[in-house]
Amino acid sequence: MLRASCRQEPRFGRIIGVGGYRPQRVVDNSEICRSIDSTEEWIETRSGILRRHFATPEETHAVMGAAAAEKAIAASGIDPLEIGCVIVATTTNLVSLPAVSVEIAGRVGAVNAGTFDLNAACAGFCYGVGSASAMIRSGEADHVLVVGAERLTDLVDPTDRQIAFLLADGAGAAVLGPSEEPGIGPVVWGADADQLEAVVMTRSWGDYRHSPQGPAPVMKMDGRRVFRWAVEAMVSTAHEAMSAAGVTVDDLDAFIPHQANMRITEVLVHELGLPARVAVADDIITAGNTSSASIPLAMEHMLTSGQAGSGDIALLMGFGAGLTYAAQVVRLP
The missing domain is CATH 3.40.47.10 (Thiolase/Chalcone synthase)
Known part of the structure; x- marks a missing residue:
């Protein structure tokens, strides 16, 4: 028979640290216009974008995700050993195994964490936060690292006028921890x-x-x-x-x-x-x-x-x- 949790007091989840990584290469609209039939003014009017970041081959999902995660962990003030789960949202990882989350967990020292990747496209970070909050509220984890890591330029035809000017690369992360007051509403x-x-x-x-x-x-x-x-x-x-x-x-x-x-x-x-x-x-x-x-x-x-x-x-x-x-x-x- 399953044993009921001994935790009596209600607890909630809250974001306690965030971090980001932006690739080194900066690409402005004039460079984009070399590949598509457009103008800088059209791109800015259509999207609001002035520039974006493109990853180099060395800036992999794991490299960018770990860099963002390290900043989030530092901001949270916790030890990576306290992280119970690492969730990585990504749409662009073209290798399904091993999961990116495993490498990121290893790079940041979250050696006690369970890990998994999820693909909910551009809603992925919100899905990850919702899942992490539920873990914390249930007591399955005290701290959860949620990372969004993308290399969209790997999938974009640079001559495609529909999306070549829109998509870029980067990673962002958040550490969630327990809170006595609600810090994350229902997803x-x-x-x-x-x-x-x-x-x-x-x-x-x-x-x-x-x-x-x-x-x-x-x-x-x-x-x-x-x-x-x-x-x-x-x-x-x-x-x-x-x-x-x-x-x-x-x-x-x-x-x-x-x-x-x-x-x-x-x-x-x-x-x-x-x-x-x-x-x-x-x-x-x-x-x-x-x-x-x-x-x-x-x-x-x-x-x-x-x-x-x-x-x-x-x-x-x-x-x-x-x-x-x-x-x-x-x-x-």
Whole structure:
């Protein structure tokens, strides 16, 4: 017969440290325009992006993810040995085993942790935070490391005018720990299978580009379809997440959506009716779209730049291929 947990007092999860890694190579719009029929002004108007980071072959998922994780662990003040689980959200790891999470755990010294990778596309970080929070609340882990690590440029045809200017590389991480007060609201998540064809990875191998893992398939996206879906579907998801957390837009201090496109963010801000005082993540301007890494990267930027502060209440929102989606309200570390 299973023994009941001896833990009597309720406990909650909270983000206690964040970190990010941005690849060394910076690519501006003028360089992108060498490969696509476009202009710098068109790219900026269409997406808000001025520049982004491309990873070198040496900047693998594990290298970038571990660098971001080390910063998050340092910010949290815990020993890596205290980490009970490492969750890595990634869409672009082309080798299914061993999992990236295993190498990252080893690199940061989290030798006591269980590990697994998850792929929920650009909603992956929110999925990871939701899963980590549940682990902490149940007592299965005291501290969980959640990492988003992406090399989207391995999958992009640099001549594809639809997405070549959007996608980039990077990693972000967060350490979650126990809290006496709620620090992470319930995750509201789901997937819309009617939108399977909106963002896809081709089954044929591209011969124009080689990642550190070998020849890579090509990613394709119907940008207009994703835009329409996001601005229609994510508003209700955001309201569900706020309701589940017991807050309203008037309680928010920050809005940190997946950095997909600045135009999408601006429409969501308007449709949600966010007060002007709410800080809105705009990391896409200098980082591009980094899929599951974009929310933790934006969170770190907001905290280090002073756009947001420790203890602020933030609405997180992710959406991507599938189309998968997730949102939750958190208290910033």
